[in-house]
Amino acid sequence: xxxxxxxxxxxxxxxxxxxxxxxxxxxxxxxxxxxxxxxxxxxxxxxxxxxxxxxxxxxxxxxxxxxxxxxxxxxxxxxxxxxxxxxxxxxxxxxxxxxxxxxxxxxxxxxxxxxxxxxxxxxxxxxxxxxxxxxxxxxxxxxxxxxxxxxxxxxxxxxxxxxxxxxxxxxxxxxxxxxxxxxxxxxxxxxxxxxxxxxxxxxxxxxxxxxxxxxxxxxxxxxxxxxxxxxxxxxxxxxxxxxxxxxxxxxxxxxxxxxxxxxxxxxxxxxxxxxxxxxxxxxxxxxxxxxxxxxxxxxxxxxxxxxxxxxxxxxxxxxxxxxxxxxxxxxxxxxxxxxxxxxxxxxxxxxxxxxxxxxxxxxxxxxxxxxxxxxxxxxxxxxxxxxxxxxxxxxxxxxxxxxxxxxxxxxxxxxxxxxxxxxxxxxxxxxxxxxxxxxxxxxxxxxxxxxxxxxxxxxxxxxxxxxxxxxxxxxxxxxxxxxxxxxxxxxxxxxxxxxxxxxxxxxxxxxxxxxxxxxxxxxxxxxxxxxxxxxxxxxxxxxxxxxxxxxxxxxxxxxxxxxxxxxxxxxx
Numbered sequence: 001x002x003x004x005x006x007x008x009x010x011x012x013x014x015x016x017x018x019x020x021x022x023x024x025x026x027x028x029x030x031x032x033x034x035x036x037x038x039x040x041x042x043x044x045x046x047x048x049x050x051x052x053x054x055x056x057x058x059x060x061x062x063x064x065x066x067x068x069x070x071x072x073x074x075x076x077x078x079x080x081x082x083x084x085x086x087x088x089x090x091x092x093x094x095x096x097x098x099x100x101x102x103x104x105x106x107x108x109x110x111x112x113x114x115x116x117x118x119x120x121x122x123x124x125x126x127x128x129x130x131x132x133x134x135x136x137x138x139x140x141x142x143x144x145x146x147x148x149x150x151x152x153x154x155x156x157x158x159x160x161x162x163x164x165x166x167x168x169x170x171x172x173x174x175x176x177x178x179x180x181x182x183x184x185x186x187x188x189x190x191x192x193x194x195x196x197x198x199x200x201x202x203x204x205x206x207x208x209x210x211x212x213x214x215x216x217x218x219x220x221x222x223x224x225x226x227x228x229x230x231x232x233x234x235x236x237x238x239x240x241x242x243x244x245x246x247x248x249x250x251x252x253x254x255x256x257x258x259x260x261x262x263x264x265x266x267x268x269x270x271x272x273x274x275x276x277x278x279x280x281x282x283x284x285x286x287x288x289x290x291x292x293x294x295x296x297x298x299x300x301x302x303x304x305x306x307x308x309x310x311x312x313x314x315x316x317x318x319x320x321x322x323x324x325x326x327x328x329x330x331x332x333x334x335x336x337x338x339x340x341x342x343x344x345x346x347x348x349x350x351x352x353x354x355x356x357x358x359x360x361x362x363x364x365x366x367x368x369x370x371x372x373x374x375x376x377x378x379x380x381x382x383x384x385x386x387x388x389x390x391x392x393x394x395x396x397x398x399x400x401x402x403x404x405x406x407x408x409x410x411x412x413x414x415x416x417x418x419x420x421x422x423x424x425x426x427x428x429x430x431x432x433x434x435x436x437x438x439x440x441x442x443x444x445x446x447x448x449x450x451x452x453x454x455x456x457x458x459x460x461x462x463x464x465x466x467x468x469x470x471x472x473x474x475x476x477x478x479x480x481x482x483x484x485x486x487x488x489x490x491x492x493x494x495x496x497x498x499x500x501x502x503x504x505x506x507x508x509x510x511x512x513x514x515x516x517x518x519x520x521x522x523x524x525x526x527x528x529x530x531x532x533x534x535x536x537x538x539x540x541x542x543x544x545x546x547x548x549x550x551x552x553x554x555x556x557x558x559x560x561x562x563x564x565x566x567x568x569x570x571x572x
Contacts, residue, residue: 146323
């Protein structure tokens with residue numbers, strides 16, 4: 001789904017995710033949008049703006065439905081009562097008969113595309129197709145999840161019809177909806193094997209861009225091609241599909257959820273991704289989808305109720321939540337659009353850039369099981385922990401909160417925490433270790449030290465190194481030490497002559513990427529200045545990072561939280 005900001009219309013504003021300018025594997029997809037997508041593809045840096053293709057469609061988004069802002073939702077046109085359209089015998093059906101069963105789905109709701117900041121009340125569109133004359137239709141999960149309103153247009157019927165979602169599955173990227181009325185013409189599924197070389201046709205309603213906050217849509221289109229592969233992997237950024245059909249029948253944003261049919265108008269697959277490069281297009285294999293579709297007629301399957309997209313960066317990964325189904329397990333837990341699910345049951349999510357690990361966890365539990373989750377909320381820069389079907393999300397341990405009184409900063413409620421724009425990621429001269437620091441810490445030194453690759457930052461490095469009256473940070477990495485050395489590394493930082501030693505504590509970073517120990521020092525040189533020193537290692541134990549942060553004010557406590565959440569080191 002391609003979504004636009006409600007202010008300025010920027011398709012992909014600059015955003016730094018956690019420690020680095022994370023390169024997300026965003027793709028141009030058919031998944032319902034004006035050239036968005038949900039499959040593995042060359043990474044696109046979030047700091048780059050989206051581009052436009054020759055047709056003026058917005059590209060670079062990851063979910064696939066055509067989207068636009070909805071300051072003034074259109075007034076629905078009363079729909080005529082549908083009448084039954086005579087269906088030709090199956091053996092006499094042709095491509096021309098597909099149009100009567102292929103629907104355009106217009107959705108309105110809360111949706112936050114990957115890389116966007118701030119929840120958007122948006123409109124988007126996709127495609128679907130009718131499988132039962134009573135009005136049962138199939139589409140993609142990402143076309144409908146997060147929608148407060150679904151309106152359907154059907155060829156030959158004037159106006160729009162309302163539809164309700166019967167069931168959805170983010171892992172299979174499928175959803176079943178029920179359109180008001182009955183007497184519709186339905187498509188049939190192909191039962192014969194699908195093999196490379198089979199002629200296929202993609203039907204649907206691709207978008208043609210956004211004009212003045214409104215979606216402009218092309219008319220119904222059909223493109224032809226052949227099946228190239230039926231054994232490709234189904235683990236992508238936006239789904240974990242059992243059987244994937246690769247083909248070169250061009251599909252674009254807005255085609256998501258539309259049918260891929262053979263020459264006899266029988267459904268071969270459900271389109272969910274289209275790429276400009278070499279017309280690489282993907283459909284969910286119909287025969288594998290049929291059992292799931294049958295279950296979806298009675299409720300959700302393999303789902304916690306989100307519109308999900310895998311995101312990956314150096315030392316960081318997670319599942320970006322683009323939309324949330326009201327009343328779902330995710331909604332009850334307090335998950336919001338724009339959140340990033342870092343772990344489920346302690347397992348880091350999306351480390352390979354796909355939803356495979358996420359879907360493995362979901363498929364290993366019933367819809368009522370309690371599942372521990374860890375969430376990063378970028379809008380407030382909070383790390384949250386909680387449970388699906390259990391304890392709702394709440395802010396996890398914060399050094400800024402816990403150490404405010406101990407370090408003399410006090411009264412954190414007097415001002416809001418700094419925004420993401422107040423920080424920037426810096427690295428040492430060899431790009432082996434780095435961290436996010438306040439932009440006001442303008443003096444930096446990235447030259448190697450005796451311990452190993454290192455980076456210093458402070459408003460005044462000379463005073464940071466010789467006094468306790470300015471904030472600053474030191475981060476460095478050693479490749480010869482191991483986790484068993486954490487205590488000895490901390491013992492090197494001995495400030496007992498000037499500061500009061502308060503405590504030594506266990507440390508676990510976001511998503512459990514680094515673990516170790518930290519010491520807290522206070523009342524340095526008779527002032528309210530405090531120090532935190534840290535020694536930590538990644539799960540493989542291949543290195544030790546040590547850090548020192550000097551805290552003089554409340555703002556420095558926020559910088560401490562940010563540093564401990566964002567530091568990273570490259571393995572030797």
